[in-house]
Amino acid sequence: MSAVLASQNAPVAEGTNGDWLMVDGYVTTKFTSVGDTVSVYALTKGHSGDATTTNTVVTADILHYEDVEAFDLIVNQRLPSGGVVIDTVVLTPSGAHEDDPAALLWEGVYTVPLTATGGVYGASITAEEGNLVSTDDATQIPNALRDEIESVLQAIDTTWDTANPMMDIKNVFDGLNASGQGSGGWTSFVDDASRQPGLGESAQLWNNMIAAGYNNPSYDMADGARFLEALLDFLESSDQEAGMAFLTGVLVYGDEFPLPRTLDDFDEVVAYMQAFDPIENFTRFAGTDNFSAAYDAMVGSDEWEGLSDALDNLSNNEMVFASFQTVLRNIALLSVSAHPEAIIDGLEAWAAPLADEDYGNMTPFQRLVYGWSQMDVTVQDLDGDDFPDEILWEYELLLNTTEGLQWQARMDASYPHVSDGFDDFNTFDVDVLTILRDTTEDPAWDDAGNAVQDFLSWAANATLSKELDWSRSEDDSNDDEDGDDGGSEDSSDTWEEVIFDGLHPVETLALNKYKLDLGFELYFECEGCAHSDTPNDFNMSVTDSSGQTTNVVLDEKLDRSTHYIGRFTADRAGAEVYTFSQPMAGWTPPCVDDGCTVSRATLEFESLRPSLLESMATEANEELFVVSALGVLVDADETVPVATEMDVQASVYDAADGALFGAEMDSALLRISPGLGVSAxxxxxxxxxxxxxxxxxxxxxxxxxxxxxxxxxxxxxxxxxxxxxxxxxxxxxxxxxxxxxxxxxxxxxxxxxxxxxxxxxxxxxxxxxxxxxxxxxxxxxxxxxxPDSPGCMISTMQMWSQGELNIEWTYGNFRSEDGTPYPYASLDQVDIDYGDGSSFSSTAPMDSGSESYSYDTSDGTTEHLVTVQYTTEHGHVNDLSFTFDEDAGILIDDDGEEYHTSYHQPYEDHRYCQLKGEQQSSTPSPAIIDRFISEGPFEVLDQQVLTSNAQGTVNLTAMPPHTGAYVNIVQASHTDALTGVTRTGIGFNIAMATTATVGLSGMDIIDHFAGLPVYAANVSGISQSVQVVASGLE
The missing domain is CATH 2.60.40 (Immunoglobulin-like)
Structure with a gap:
């Protein structure tokens, strides 16, 4: 046997002369046992000849994937990452595929040896001809994705090792903490700074400085004085120790954080994360008693303990069915229990003084934070490098007043440790910012950024789906450089060509057996365009790496004058790079001279065949199969009445030793009752x-x-x-x-x-x-x-030319989600104040109207505050105000970002006038959650890990509560005491629970087969009367 590493081969191989070879392998036998056969197939394209003349050779390496168990593959859809070659099968061609004459079908048979240990197996199918070698196996795409992810992880980890700022920042805070510890503790520090009695001592000088901050109107430094008081209170409180412990703990934790370099390292990451308890650190602060009690109550609850145990089981791949159900159930129960609300109440109680600015009831830590947030701050960049060299807080300015300097002189002379401590405190913000700047500017981050960009590019090509948006620039203006008024005859000068950013080349990969097949969709909004102004189609070119160009026509959809669709299909699969031209580049509609504009446009394209990532699960499972090395028989009555005991017996054996003693049997009983879905x-x-x-x-x-x-x-x-x-x-x-x-x-x-x-x-x-x-x-x-509410008002402001403003309004119904109009109060008056002394008023306005106004562009005033008021018959006033610049247009404030535009509509009819439909939500009680699981369409009725007895059996007893199918799944594992080899097997049984029974009389039961009775007629004459009696069908 030999280990198989992640293969660099792909299903598509390409030669330098344009020759190519593709293989697509699959296994049709998904479950088998030792001694049985597995059917292996392959399809090739690009091969020579036909089934009788081809020079292509196709083989299948049979692999055993020891890193994944059968249960894990079936239940969790976990894919293997590497396997061991245990055999090789030669496939023979059988003829062209019935649906694709260009594809040649190959067949082979693998016989599972009696010595197989069982588990997950697969076939790695390779086609060879000349110098071309193509391979299709279950791990290619998952391992390619894994390699791409791990390249990013490794780059980030390497960069973090170089640029990690955590210990440098910790050293800054350690230096601050040493100021108090070196003087006998923080209480002694505070005593020396502010409590030493006597004339000219720290108490007098400190109080003078604080009083000056509060009371001297020429200083106006009350916030600085309050912060200094809060700082000393904090230093001698328990919050100081809690804060430093929390801060340094986080910094050390971050410094030693085991950033994963491979996907397998995440287990270590999870274990490390669990070792740090942020809740415990937070509850060290004063005022967190209620929060701590609520959190402890939740952690001590049965639901939390059950959830923790279930998660541990899932991470260890144990009791998978039951643990998954427990996780869902307990999360639901915790979400509707009193625990989350109690925790939130506790957190809100702690934060309430801060939220309410109730300084008197704040904890020392909260007073410090609040005081800091209230101070004025001056940031000085002394060397022009756009980085602060000094950050002066208001308390520092107070320290540099006459009273503050007197206090500092006393500290320098008598209590230098206090002076040193304040010097360190005054500069720690710049010190930390400097460390963070040096970290972010570390050149090592370029490597990490390049790795992320490479991954994003790979992922984009592996998904083949994009949506590119374009919108008209908001800073356009209709005035020209010569200062002319820019009427309609110059409108073509303001036409903005539609160019989609992000229309990058697409790279197809040899891993994907599907050729590139893209569907394009283009649509845009053209203001002022008629149907005759838009073309019947747009054209875009697609060019491959050899320079071959294909024209793609984007045809207009029926009845949609600004909506186009098109398609591009490559000649074949393979590694290739395609570039695209801009479909709307160079297009100018006839109406451009009348001022029409495209405000926004969208180009979408997506793969019409499975992308690489979409095909990963199916392509991987095509070559996998499960071998049961142990015989596992699951025996139960095929039918059983509801609410009566159902006995399930599982037996494990092998051909040589017979029944196996001491085998681990993971037995799960699942209920499937589709009829209960609606009621649940x-x-x-x-x-x-x-x-x-x-x-x-x-x-x-x-x-x-x-x-x-x-x-x-x-x-x-x-x-x-x-x-x-x-x-x-x-x-x-x-x-x-x-x-x-x-x-x-x-x-x-x-x-x-x-x-x-x-x-x-x-x-x-x-x-x-x-x-x-x-x-x-x-x-x-x-x-x-x-009732009697105002209607929906849509206002539109436009700058038609320099100094010319047009205001349009449309007043009508608000509408329900289905379009039903609501009654509205009539419009009684429209008033416009143009901001230059001129105005417009109408006491009998139409529901739709417009007013234009030309400003005097020679009076030296270019900016005007315009106010529009709409008044209904019931006195409701709907007003809006905006600033109009005669040269630049309407001033817009978009989340703090200001710009000018020639067109502005605050609300869009389809979003503003059409109201949302009914929204419904509900929160079930724990009893309802329990019923949803126990009376729903699916339930894990029981799952146990048992050990087989001397007869190789285990027993599971359950009482079906509902009608439906009861699936018994058993996975057995047995380790040979002499060889240490572990073999696995899997078996299952399906039983039906019913509320009705059918009985026969006049016949004898002579045996049972598969849980069903076998009847025979004891006939003494030429006929026998048989009665069929059904019960429970009422």
């Missing part, structure tokens, strides 16, 4: 439907399972129908309501009329909550406008 899913939602009526507003609930009453809250709408936040939405309800109804609904018509004025009405979020008799907490959310 129904248990996670209330029985009835909630019917929402915005006209009330009111809700009616059709179920009868509500425990108590339904509660409702009404709040302003916060997001559009795509979840994006709506800041300062003028059409949103301005207020808050809460009420309770009964078990069948609520009605807020009187509450709205009594508590909400017409001018405060708008789009609201209605949240209905309740709890069912079973303990299911449910929540429904509906968006709708309150």
């Amino acid at each position: 899913a129904a248990s996670l939602s209330p029985n009835g439907d909630l019917m929402f009526d915005a006209a009330g507003p009111a809700v009616q609930y059709s179920g009868d399972d509500v425990d108590g009453v339904l509660d409702v809250t009404v709040e302003p709408r916060q997001t559009d129908n795509e979840g994006e936040p709506l800041d300062d939405d003028k059409a949103a309800f301005d207020g808050y309501l809460s009420a309770s109804g009964d078990a069948f609904g609520w009605n807020l018509s009187s509450d709205v009329n009594a508590q909400v004025s017409d001018s405060a009405r708008g789009v609201a979020l209605f949240t209905t909550t309740g709890i069912t008799d079973d303990g299911l907490e449910f929540r429904y959310e509906h968006e709708a406008p309150l």
